[in-house]
Every structure is written in structure tokens, then in C-alpha cells.
Amino acid sequence: MIDPGLLPIQTTARDDAVLNALADFVMQEELQPGDRLPTERVLSERLKVSRTTVREALTRWEGLGLVERLQGSGTYLKGVVSRDMLHMPLTFASGNDFESLMHTLEIRRALEAEAAALCALRAGPSELAFIKQKLEVMEEAFHSRAGMSSDEDWDFHQSIYRVSGNPLFEQIISAMQEAFHRFWEHPLGVRDFGHASFPYHRKLYERIVAHDAEGARAEALKLIATVEDDLRRGAANLKLLDLK
Amino acid sequence: MIDPGLLPIQTTARDDAVLNALADFVMQEELQPGDRLPTERVLSERLKVSRTTVREALTRWEGLGLVERLQGSGTYLKGVVSRDMLHMPLTFASGNDFESLMHTLEIRRALEAEAAALCALRAGPSELAFIKQKLEVMEEAFHSRAGMSSDEDWDFHQSIYRVSGNPLFEQIISAMQEAFHRFWEHPLGVRDFGHASFPYHRKLYERIVAHDAEGARAEALKLIATVEDDLRRGAANLKLLDLK
DNA sequence: TTGGTACAATGGTCTGACCAATTTCTGCAC
DNA sequence: GTGCAGAAATTGGTCAGACCATTGTACCAA
Incomplete structure (x- = not known):
């Protein structure tokens, strides 16, 4: 050959x-x-x-x-490769402390909201079906396991990034996800982390179906807000433990 | 999650x-x-x-x-190294095409809006004075030269990133800006690029002073929207040239 | 069908050698 | 002593061949 x-x-x-x-x-x-x-x-x-x-x-x-x-x-x-491609590796210090994680979450909130808005504008029928399928898999996993499932949840969000039509969203977010992994090796002791975020996933999907960009942006912001609350609770727990 | x-x-x-x-x-x-x-x-x-x-x-x-x-x-x-660093390799389809620029602008819009909102929440008196000074320098430059000045404009936005309290905003944006710097000088042959964005700078500042996070977010979105419009006009011009 | 086993394919590591560019040392001319 | 050219040592870049660890597959037995 x-x-x-x-x-x-x-x-x-x-x-x-x-x-x-x-x-x-x-x-x-x-x-x-x-x-x-x-x-x-x-x-x-x-x-x-x-x-x-x-x-x-x-x-x-x-x-x-x-x-x-x-x-x-x-x-x-793993990614698209072409000869004339601009590689731009960003590296910066990011400790495992609460503050650093909060910073990454703020970036994520920014990107998530924008991606949701763009997604609402650009999603066609087949893209909507794609997102819907991811949503339903996630909901199924949530009910069967009685809790948020990180993999299925991630798939759902990733589908939104993809449909946004801008590959940079997925690249930046997935790079930050690694920071989350590192952090969660030393958990904050919050059980059912992300539990509160569950209902917002479907709301977000509904705004996207309705092609309501600003509505989708708002729902995405609320979703991340619940995660931030969980994080704050975890930090409070840790502080309590420290005082003992 | x-x-x-x-x-x-x-x-x-x-x-x-x-x-x-x-x-x-x-x-x-x-x-x-x-x-x-x-x-x-x-x-x-x-x-x-x-x-x-x-x-x-x-x-x-x-x-x-x-x-x-x-x-x-x-x-x-060649750079600062610490054990827990966040590596964020980004790859663009290189070049000066319209689509790539639009993608970076979408990221910028996302971060700009979030940074503005955080800034409104966190800015104290001295931070507000800092931003105000940058704003006035920019406005001065605008009037004396009858057009947007990229350096002073960049200083203003950078001050907002800094006051947001999250260093990641500045790092990500500046890295992207650097990658496309040569192109942002005269994007797509549009004269008075960014001219329409001028009034929104002061509006944005006013929302920040009022500690109105959502208002600041909205003004930042409008500001970037005007830049996107300029970009679209430039793309249309180029297309016209191609047809000749 | 299920489960296990042997085997091949593939990435990961090791050793020791040599090449190419750079730096440092040496010794000679002045 | 100074200056400089050439030798020697240092260091990253490449090579060849071997073996290890993991994965995928084909085959066989219960």
C-alpha cells in the first residue's frame, strides 16, 4: 500500500x-x-x-x-489541525485554594452565558435535537442515581459550546475543567454538589429552543450562580473545621 | 456538576x-x-x-x-513556573479572516460583560477614581484626535479587568489581543473603527459607579455590539471588493 | 454466552552512542 | 600582559535497538 x-x-x-x-x-x-x-x-x-x-x-x-x-x-x-494554525498556550498560576477556583468559575460564568446566547441564536433543528438528547441523558442519570452526574452534565454543557459555533468556548472551558479535577481531589465536603443546578438545565434548554438569546443568557447565569453558592457553602464548612 | x-x-x-x-x-x-x-x-x-x-x-x-x-x-x-499552574493551550484557525476575528470578539464580549458586572460589585472609591481617570484620558484623546485611540481605549478596558478582582480576565484577553494585534490596527479597512463605541464607555462607567452589576453588563454588551457591527461592515466591504 | 488466555500491536522508558552548536580553555604571536 | 585562533569540553538534538506496560483481538473452554 x-x-x-x-x-x-x-x-x-x-x-x-x-x-x-x-x-x-x-x-x-x-x-x-x-x-x-x-x-x-x-x-x-x-x-x-x-x-x-x-x-x-x-x-x-x-x-x-x-x-x-x-x-x-x-x-x-483530539482537535482540528491545519498547517497554518496559531497555537497560543496560556499558563498562569492557579492554586487549589477557594479564591482561585472562584476565579475560574467567574470565567466560566462569562463564557457559559455568552455561549448560551449564541446557541439560542444559531441552533437549527438538528442542533436542538442534539442538545435535547444530551439533556435527557443527563436528567435520566440524575433520577436513576439521585444526584448530579458529572459526565452527563459535562456532555450537556459541551453540546451547547459546540452548537454556539465558536470552538474557542469549548477549548477554554475544557482547559479550565482540568483545574476543577485537581481541586476535587481534595473535596470541600459538600455532598450533592451541583444538586441545586439541576432544574436550570431544562430551563436553559427551553430558552434556547425559543431562540431567546437574552433569556438563555439569564438562565445560564442562574445555573452557575447555584454552583457558586455550593462552593461558598463548602468554603464555609472548611472554615468551621479549621476553627476546631 | x-x-x-x-x-x-x-x-x-x-x-x-x-x-x-x-x-x-x-x-x-x-x-x-x-x-x-x-x-x-x-x-x-x-x-x-x-x-x-x-x-x-x-x-x-x-x-x-x-x-x-x-x-x-x-x-x-522563560516564564514563571509553579507546581499548580493552569495550562490553557488555545488554537485558532490562523489568520485575518473575518470568522476568526468574530470568534475572538465573542470571547471578548463574554469576558467584558462579566468583568464589568464584577467591577460594579467590587469597585471601591479608589478603584472608581482609577477607572475614571482612564476614561477621561480616553475621552480627551478621542476629542483631540477626532477618533478612537486604541491605546487609551485599551487602557480603559484594562482598568476594568483589573478592578474586577480576577486576574484571569486580563490574562486571557490580553493574550488574545496580542495574537491579533497587528490586525486590530486597521481591521478590514474600516475607517473610524470603533467610533460608534465611544459613548458607551461613559455609560458603562456610570453603571459601575452606581454599583449596578446588571446595568454594567448590559452596557458592556452594547459596547462590543457596536464593534461587531463595524466588523461586519468591514467584511461587507471586502466582499464587495472581491466581486470586482 | 461467558470468561479466560495467549499473542500481537502500540505507546513509554531505557541505554549508549554520535552529531551539531556553543562555550570555555589553551597556547601562541605580538 | 593582550588578543586571538584553534582545540577541547559542554550541552542540546538525533539515532538505533532493546525491553516494559497496556491495550486490543482472536481463539478456546466451560
Whole structure:
């Protein structure tokens, strides 16, 4: 079998060249997010560079969140890649304290509200059905498990970001989600976290169906407000414990 | 809403461990940007991992712009590093096309509105004076030059981000602004870009002084809306040119 | 159908070597 | 002593080949 792309590399600055070649390959083969890339060993052979170099290049992409590596399985495309793409990694200090988490939540509230508004404006019938399905899965999980389920909840919100038509929303929010994960390894002791937010999900959906941008924005703000309240309660609990 | 725990266990995360160890080292030694890190070989020996692993870890940091490697010289710290940092890699479809600009503007609108609302809630007398001063400088520049001045305008908005009490607003926005800076100078050939937004600056300030969060949010939304209109007009102009 | 087992494929790590760019040292000319 | 050219050491970049750990798959037995 002869692949048209993936010609040998010649210049110096190998790993950069590898990334360009790989970007070309991805575009040429029209690979979608979720598709599997060629094996490191295959790339190494095709590009006539060592596997080390291939790995360094892929490590770059992995750090930028463009690609995901699964040991024993393969390397999978995680974002859209094209040769002329502007990568802008933001890094800043963000501790695990209450204040930092509150800051990220404020960013999230801002983006969530805007995404909801845009979503209300732009969602067509098929997009609405997509969101509705995510909503119903979430509600089902809520009732069967008697509590908020993070995965299904996340799917619902993610569907809104996607339908907003602006990929930046999803990128920024999902990057911040990692901060949440870190934080929740040391929970604040709040049980049923996010429980209060449940009813607002359907309200938000209804405003989107009605193409009511400002209404959707308002509901999204209320939803995040309940989460902030939970967080504040958790912080209060911690303070109580500290006093003992 | 958030993850309840049960994260996947990780048996192999050596390069991550290397980065944590390195972050600790940097903090312990109080290394500043520009300082040189230990050699790859030294790190390899000290951390009891192979040089390959050290290199993979450093490649991650290099990709995030935290570190710079100079062959024959060494690896140098390029940014501030701490153990718990939030990495937020964003990727744009590069370029000066209308759609990309619109996407960044949508993010900006989201953050601007939220920052304005928080600002209205949190601004004390001295903060209000700070914002007022920036506003007056901007207005002065507007009248003397008969047009919006990007620098003074940017200073005004930046003061709002700062008073919001959440550093993330300023960091995210300024990073995006930087990426498109050259383009914002003369966007799409629209003269008097941002001219229509002028009166809304003072209105926004007045809502902040009144500690009216929702009012401030609304004015910020209107302000960005005028910029979007300008952008749309520019896109229409370009399209006209294309047809010739 | 279920569950287990062997095997192949794939990413992760290691070792040791050599290359290329840079820095530092050395010794000679003046 | 000074200045400078060349040698030597240092350091990141690449390579080759090996082995480990995890995953996916095909096959077999209960």
C-alpha cells in the first residue's frame, strides 16, 4: 500500500518539520477528531527520522491538546489541525485554594452565558435535537442515581459550546475543567454538589429552543450562580473545621 | 456538576513526575526567568530517570513556552513556573479572516460583560477614581484626535479587568489581543473603527459607579455590539471588493 | 454466552552512542 | 600582559535497538 503523503524529511529542525508533514497528512487524509494517527514506528519509517524525533514532535502536540496518546492503543487526533494554525498556550498560576477556583468559575460564568446566547441564536433543528438528547441523558442519570452526574452534565454543557459555533468556548472551558479535577481531589465536603443546578438545565434548554438569546443568557447565569453558592457553602464548612 | 472522584489511576506518569519535581526545584532555588536550568544529563542522574524521559518533559514545557532550549548552551527558564499552574493551550484557525476575528470578539464580549458586572460589585472609591481617570484620558484623546485611540481605549478596558478582582480576565484577553494585534490596527479597512463605541464607555462607567452589576453588563454588551457591527461592515466591504 | 488466555500491536522508558552548536580553555604571536 | 585562533569540553538534538506496560483481538473452554 502506498501512501501519497508522508515523504521523507530532509531539513534540520526535524521535529518541526515532522509536525508540518503530519499536519499536511492530516489535512490530506481529512482526518477528523477521534481518528487514529499512524503508529510512531510507521511515522518514523516513512519520514526517515528516528522514533525519538517523532515522539518529541507528538509530545508537543499532546501538550497543546491537539492529540491524545493511549498506551497499547494508539495516538488519536483530539482537535482540528491545519498547517497554518496559531497555537497560543496560556499558563498562569492557579492554586487549589477557594479564591482561585472562584476565579475560574467567574470565567466560566462569562463564557457559559455568552455561549448560551449564541446557541439560542444559531441552533437549527438538528442542533436542538442534539442538545435535547444530551439533556435527557443527563436528567435520566440524575433520577436513576439521585444526584448530579458529572459526565452527563459535562456532555450537556459541551453540546451547547459546540452548537454556539465558536470552538474557542469549548477549548477554554475544557482547559479550565482540568483545574476543577485537581481541586476535587481534595473535596470541600459538600455532598450533592451541583444538586441545586439541576432544574436550570431544562430551563436553559427551553430558552434556547425559543431562540431567546437574552433569556438563555439569564438562565445560564442562574445555573452557575447555584454552583457558586455550593462552593461558598463548602468554603464555609472548611472554615468551621479549621476553627476546631 | 463536577467530578466526584474516581479518576483513572496512573501507574506510569514519569514525565509528569519529572515536571513536578522540576517545578519544585525551580521554586526552591527561586529561579527567575532567564536563569539556566540544570543540564538534561544532570537532571537525568538526579531524578533517576533516563535522559529520554527528561527530554520529553522539557519538550512539554518548551511547547508551552515556559522554557527555551539553546543547543550547546543550555535550557533557560522563560516564564514563571509553579507546581499548580493552569495550562490553557488555545488554537485558532490562523489568520485575518473575518470568522476568526468574530470568534475572538465573542470571547471578548463574554469576558467584558462579566468583568464589568464584577467591577460594579467590587469597585471601591479608589478603584472608581482609577477607572475614571482612564476614561477621561480616553475621552480627551478621542476629542483631540477626532477618533478612537486604541491605546487609551485599551487602557480603559484594562482598568476594568483589573478592578474586577480576577486576574484571569486580563490574562486571557490580553493574550488574545496580542495574537491579533497587528490586525486590530486597521481591521478590514474600516475607517473610524470603533467610533460608534465611544459613548458607551461613559455609560458603562456610570453603571459601575452606581454599583449596578446588571446595568454594567448590559452596557458592556452594547459596547462590543457596536464593534461587531463595524466588523461586519468591514467584511461587507471586502466582499464587495472581491466581486470586482 | 461467558470468561479466560495467549499473542500481537502500540505507546513509554531505557541505554549508549554520535552529531551539531556553543562555550570555555589553551597556547601562541605580538 | 593582550588578543586571538584553534582545540577541547559542554550541552542540546538525533539515532538505533532493546525491553516494559497496556491495550486490543482472536481463539478456546466451560
